[in-house]
Amino acid sequence: MQTFAAQFANAHDLMVVMPMVMLTLFACGVLIIDLLLPAGDKRWNAATAALGLLFAGGSLWRVQATLAHQGMLGVSAFNGSVVMDPMAIFFCWLFLIATGITILISVRYMEIEQEDHGEYYALMLFSVVGMMCMASGKDIVLLFIGLELMAISTYVLVGFLRRDKRSNEAALKYLLLGAFSSGIFAYGLSLMYGLSGTTDVTLIGRRLAGLPESSHPILMLAVVTTLAGLFFKIAAVPFHQWAPDAYEGAPTAITGFMSVAGKAAAWALLLRIFAFALRYEQTIWMPMVIAVAVMTLTGGNLAAMTQNNLKRLLAYSSIAHVGYMLLGLVAWNETGIKGILVYLLVYTFMNLGAFAVIVSLRRRDLIGDEIDDIAGLWFKRPVEALLMVIFLLSLGGIPPLAGFYGKYFIFLSLIETGHYVLASLAVFYIAVSLYYYLRIINAMLMRPALDAEPIQPAFGLRLALWVTALATVGIGLFPEIFIRAAAWTMTAPRAVTQAFLR
Amino acid sequence: MPQNYIPIFLFMLVALAIPVVTLVIAKAVRPDNPHATKLMPYECGIDPVDTARARYTVRFYIVAILFVVFDVETIFLFPWAVQFKMLGWFGFVEMMVFLAILVVGYVWIWKKGALEWV
Amino acid sequence: MMNTVPISWYLVLSAVLFACGVTGFIIKRNIITIFMSIELMLNAVNLSFVAFAYQWKQLNGEVFVFFVMVVAAAEAAVGLAIIISVFRTRETLSVDKVDLLKL
Numbered sequence: 001m002q003t004f005a006a007q008f009a010n011a012h013d014l015m016v017v018m019p020m021v022m023l024t025l026f027a028c029g030v031l032i033i034d035l036l037l038p039a040g041d042k043r044w045n046a047a048t049a050a051l052g053l054l055f056a057g058g059s060l061w062r063v064q065a066t067l068a069h070q071g072m073l074g075v076s077a078f079n080g081s082v083v084m085d086p087m088a089i090f091f092c093w094l095f096l097i098a099t100g101i102t103i104l105i106s107v108r109y110m111e112i113e114q115e116d117h118g119e120y121y122a123l124m125l126f127s128v129v130g131m132m133c134m135a136s137g138k139d140i141v142l143l144f145i146g147l148e149l150m151a152i153s154t155y156v157l158v159g160f161l162r163r164d165k166r167s168n169e170a171a172l173k174y175l176l177l178g179a180f181s182s183g184i185f186a187y188g189l190s191l192m193y194g195l196s197g198t199t200d201v202t203l204i205g206r207r208l209a210g211l212p213e214s215s216h217p218i219l220m221l222a223v224v225t226t227l228a229g230l231f232f233k234i235a236a237v238p239f240h241q242w243a244p245d246a247y248e249g250a251p252t253a254i255t256g257f258m259s260v261a262g263k264a265a266a267w268a269l270l271l272r273i274f275a276f277a278l279r280y281e282q283t284i285w286m287p288m289v290i291a292v293a294v295m296t297l298t299g300g301n302l303a304a305m306t307q308n309n310l311k312r313l314l315a316y317s318s319i320a321h322v323g324y325m326l327l328g329l330v331a332w333n334e335t336g337i338k339g340i341l342v343y344l345l346v347y348t349f350m351n352l353g354a355f356a357v358i359v360s361l362r363r364r365d366l367i368g369d370e371i372d373d374i375a376g377l378w379f380k381r382p383v384e385a386l387l388m389v390i391f392l393l394s395l396g397g398i399p400p401l402a403g404f405y406g407k408y409f410i411f412l413s414l415i416e417t418g419h420y421v422l423a424s425l426a427v428f429y430i431a432v433s434l435y436y437y438l439r440i441i442n443a444m445l446m447r448p449a450l451d452a453e454p455i456q457p458a459f460g461l462r463l464a465l466w467v468t469a470l471a472t473v474g475i476g477l478f479p480e481i482f483i484r485a486a487a488w489t490m491t492a493p494r495a496v497t498q499a500f501l502r
Numbered sequence: 503m504p505q506n507y508i509p510i511f512l513f514m515l516v517a518l519a520i521p522v523v524t525l526v527i528a529k530a531v532r533p534d535n536p537h538a539t540k541l542m543p544y545e546c547g548i549d550p551v552d553t554a555r556a557r558y559t560v561r562f563y564i565v566a567i568l569f570v571v572f573d574v575e576t577i578f579l580f581p582w583a584v585q586f587k588m589l590g591w592f593g594f595v596e597m598m599v600f601l602a603i604l605v606v607g608y609v610w611i612w613k614k615g616a617l618e619w620v
Numbered sequence: 621m622m623n624t625v626p627i628s629w630y631l632v633l634s635a636v637l638f639a640c641g642v643t644g645f646i647i648k649r650n651i652i653t654i655f656m657s658i659e660l661m662l663n664a665v666n667l668s669f670v671a672f673a674y675q676w677k678q679l680n681g682e683v684f685v686f687f688v689m690v691v692a693a694a695e696a697a698v699g700l701a702i703i704i705s706v707f708r709t710r711e712t713l714s715v716d717k718v719d720l721l722k723l
Contacts, residue, residue, distance in 0.1 A: 028606040035613045141684050148691040152698050159702050168706045169718050175702055176654055176715075179695050180645055183661035186688060187638055190665050190681075194631075194672035199680045245721040563704055567697045574693035577686055 015066070016077035016084050018059035019092060020129050026052025027125035034118025042116045046107045049121035053100050056128075060096070064089050073491060080200060081139035090341065090489040091135035091268040094348055095128050098261040101352050101464045106253040108458035109359050113251060115161055124257065127153035131265035138276070140189045140199045143269060147185070147233070150265055151178050154258055158250040170249020177232065177242035185229025191222035192277060201276035209280035223284045226273065233266035236292050236326060237299035240319050244303075247315035252362065252369065255311055256355030259318045260348040267325065267344055271337070274329070282332070290330050290422070297323035297425065301432045310358050311369045313436060314351070317395060320433060321347060324410050327426055331413035334490060339409030341486040346394070346402035346475055353468030354391040357384055360457040360465075371440060376449025384457065385444045387469045392437040394472045397430055402475035405483070564616055575604060630671035638664035651706070651713045655699050662692045 014021070030048050037044055063084050067075065074085030103121065110116040126149060133146025155178060159171025193199060195215060196207035211219060228239065235243035247255045278285060300320030307313035325343050328336035360381075361368030368374075378385040394401035407430070414423040457465070475482050582589060582597050589596075611617060637660055644657030666685045673681025707713060 024603070028603065031606060031610050035610065141680070141687060144684070145687055145691070148694070152691075152694050155698050155702065159705060162705050163709070165709045166720055168702065168709050169720050171702045172651070172706050172718060173721070175695075175699055176645075176651075176658070179655075179658045179699070180661070182691075182695075183638075183641065183658055183665065186662065186665040187668070190634075190668040190672065190684075193681055193684070194668065194675070197672075197676040197678065199684065248721050560704060563700060567700050570693050570700075571697045574690055577689060581686075 012075075013077035015059075016063060016075050017082055018062070019056040020132050022056040022059050023052055023125045023129045023132070026055065027122045027129070030118050030122040030125065034122075037118070042111075042118065043107060045116075045118040045121050046103050049125055050100065050103055052125055053096050053103070053128075057093075057096050060089065060092050076138065081142050082133075082136050083138040084136055086489045086491050087268070087271070088132075088136035090485065091264060092132050094264050094345060095131045095135070095261050098257065098264070098348050098352060099124060099128050101356075101467060102253055102257040102261070104460040104464035104467075105256065105352070105356050105359050106251075107460045109251070109253050109362060109461075112362055112364060113161055115251075120157065120160060123153045123157050127157070128261070131261060131268070134265045135268035135272075137272070138201055140193065140201060140204070140277075143201070143272065144182075144186060144189060146265075147269060148182060150262065151182065151233075154178075154254075154262060157254045158246055158258070160251055160254065164249075166249040167251065168249075170246045173249075174242050174246035181229050181232030181239070184225050184232070188222050188224075188226030188229060191218060192226065195219060195222060201272060204277040205279040208277070219281070220284060223278060223281055224288070226278075227285055227288055230266070230270045230273065231292055234263060234270060234322050234325075235319055236322050237295040237319065238292075240296070240299065243319060244312050244315040247318075248309055248312045248369070252311065252355055252359045255315075256352045256359075259314070259355070260351050263318070263322070264344045264348065267340065270329075271340070275337075286330070286332075289326060293323055293326035293330055294422070294425065296320070296326055297429050301429045301436075304436045305432065307436070308371050309369055310371060310374060310440065311355075313371075313440070314354060314358075317433065317436065318351065320429065321395075323429075324407060324426060327419075327422060328410045328413055330419060330422065331410075331417045333413055333417055335409055335416055336413035338483070338486050338490055339406065339413050341489055342409055342483060343406030345482060345486065346406045346472070349468045349471040349475070350391045350394040350401075350403055353387065353465060353472060354395065356461055356464045356468060357388040357391070360384055360455060360461055363453065363455075366453075371443050372450055374440065375443045375447040377444040377455075380449055381455050381457075384455070384465065387465050388444060389441055390469055390472055392441055394476070396434045396437045398434075400476040402472045402479075404476060405479045409483075561619060568611060568616065572604070572608075627671050627675045631668055634664045634668035634671065637661075637667065649714050649716055651703055651715055651718075654715065655696070655703075659692055659696070662688055 026048060029052070030045050033048055034042070034045050063075065067073075067084070067086070067089070074083050074088075076083040102124065106120065107116075110120060130146045130149030130151070130153065133142055134150065135146075137143040137146055155171055155175045158174050159167050161167035192204055192208070195211060195218060196204040198204055198207065208219060232239040232242075247259065250258065274285070296319060300316050300318075300323055304313050304316035304320060307316060321343070325340045328340040328343070330336070331339075357377075358369060358374075361373050361377075366373060374388075377388065390401065394403035397403045397407040407426075411423055411426065414420075414426070578600065579597070582593055586593065641657045641659075641661030641664060644660065645654055648654050648657060666688055669681040669685045669688070673679065673685075703713070706718060710718065712718070
């Protein structure tokens with residue numbers, strides 16, 4: 001009896017999940033503090049949330065230091081349902097950074113929208129807890145809960161502008177399609193559980209490999225439904241319809257948050273499922289991934305060309321970026337996975353930066369998300385216009401900016417594995433993508449502004465802009481450190497087959 | 503296998519037959535004398551003032567939403583209650599942490615005024 | 621002693637329920653009905669988890685069911701709240717009329 005309890009509750013387990021615990025505590029704290037704050041003083045909520053991120057970062061650093069100190073490939077806790085391996089730690093850092101930048105962008109923006117409630121930051125922290133569970137879960141129960149915690153918090157955040165019809169509608173569409181895809185995903189998980197008799201992803205992978213021929217149709221169904229759910233979450237064509245609507249209607253800061261942190265979390269989940277549970281089922285999923293990757297590249301890039309709404313354009317461009325990352329999955333070698341990780345890292349900075357510029361266009365009387373609204377930005381705020389040019393060129397993959405290295409590794413992995421046709425297709429779509437990025441740049445630099453109203457970005461927003469811009473240029477000029485970080489991240493998947501992480 | 507279902511099938515037949523038979527007998531026996539007042543929906547003896555399809559106040563929805571959430575959370579309490587002795591202090595502390603998080607939510611909705619009927 | 625119902629029957633029932641949910645999600649036009657279809661899908665998942673858990677004589681599957689139920693409740697709560705706010709701004713519950721965001 002005693003041993004059963006002792007198996008769970010010890011300081012070591014708590015240390016491993018401390019980042020999540022910290023974030024939960026601070027999120028609850030924000031909710032309570034919000035009740036005590038007078039109406040005009042809501043900035044303290046943002047400060048509390050930021051403090052929570054710092055504490056979570058500190059706890060994460062402790063986990064990482066323990067790993068490095070003991071030379072381990074990961075620590076697991078709670079009977080192996082949570083594992084903090086380098087991959088999980090990499091993604092957790094990424095979530096924390098993305099959330100920090102989003103908070104900087106949000107403070108003034110939510111005041112202009114007159115929706116600066118504490119719940120906004122609390123929900124953001126809760127969704128980060130969910131993301132961390134998705135990145136570190138090794139048990140399908142935890143992975144599913146993490147996914148839902150992230151998704152449900154994000155549904156509310158998307159609909160946070162209660163009086164705005166577009167925001168409501170976006171939340172509704174996101175909710176319906178998100179819940180639908182969660183259902184499909186859960187069905188796939190239930191079949192995988194039924195076939196393997198375990199909820200541990202590593203064990204699922206092994207047992208699925210040893211299945212008799214007769215159960216292959218069910219295995220097929222399990223893989224297909226699980227993949228459909230995952231593709232929904234990363235917004236790959238043909239499961240992408242929710243993304244443009246949700247991105248356009250959501251508060252702009254949340255659009256940025258969803259498109260980087262939410263997407264990275266979905267990728268963490270996807271990589272975890274692929275690298276562990278579906279490790280030996282390549283013959284089933286590879287054709288699907290190739291087809292979806294090609295469709296995603298095509299659909300995302302072509303649809304982005306005709307958009308006049310900046311948020312919608314960036315939504316389609318983000319779908320196209322998912323297509324590039326899927327190509328890394330097609331290659332399915334170390335370079336490919338490294339490419340996906342580097343891509344997600346640089347994408348965080350350049351995409352959040354681009355959304356920060358769009359946020360700076362928001363005024364009381366103007367939403368500022370049409371291409372016309374950004375016209376003539378060069379003449380009003382040359383610095384912001386220049387930074388936007390950097391972000392857009394980086395999104396397009398122009399060296400020496402950060403975006404180049406994401407694409408570089410993807411192409412390298414494709415060539416290593418002999419997928420020359422796919423590689424040339426991807427290069428072709430880079431040219432297409434440059435067309436729509438240059439369209440925005442053209443509007444900013446060549447066209448006159450539609451009104452003379454000055455733009456005054458708040459301090460937090462300017463800080464966020466500089467951080468993202470420095471990172472975009474910095475990773476481009478000194479890529480070695482970041483690539484090494486991504487390579488370190490790879491150490492765990494490489495060792496998956498060796499043993500259970502202990 | 504299928505023959506195991508014969509009792510169920512017979513049971514269903516009987517269950518279907520009873521209401522039909524009673525309705526037919528009642529129809530044959532009772533006096534049949536409808537008029538307007540008799541066919542009116544009964545509403546505490548007062549004449550109905552409005553259609554029953556009227557819209558409910560949104561307050562009902564908020565109460566329903568809160569009920570759904572707090573009601574379903576109890577499914578975590580049942581397994582704990584069943585294995586209370588075995589889980590011991592560890593289970594108790596864990597459950598208190600869980601309830602503490604719920605209490606934060608409860609305090610929040612209370613202070614937000616969602617529990618008041620205005 | 622009667623034979624117990626084989627697991628495949630539960631799985632077929634679960635698959636049928638799931639298919640009903642998916643169909644309802646695709647063809648229905650009322651938001652509440654769509655939402656109920658999603659709940660039906662999740663309940664199909666629950667059924668298959670319970671059946672598998674019984675077959676493997678494990679608790680894991682049933683634990684998953686607990687969490688699916690809680691998630692479904694949370695989703696329903698958030699969903700109802702969003703539906704109310706949509707209804708407040710537009711006075712309709714038909715998905716065809718919620719069409720501000722388009723290509």
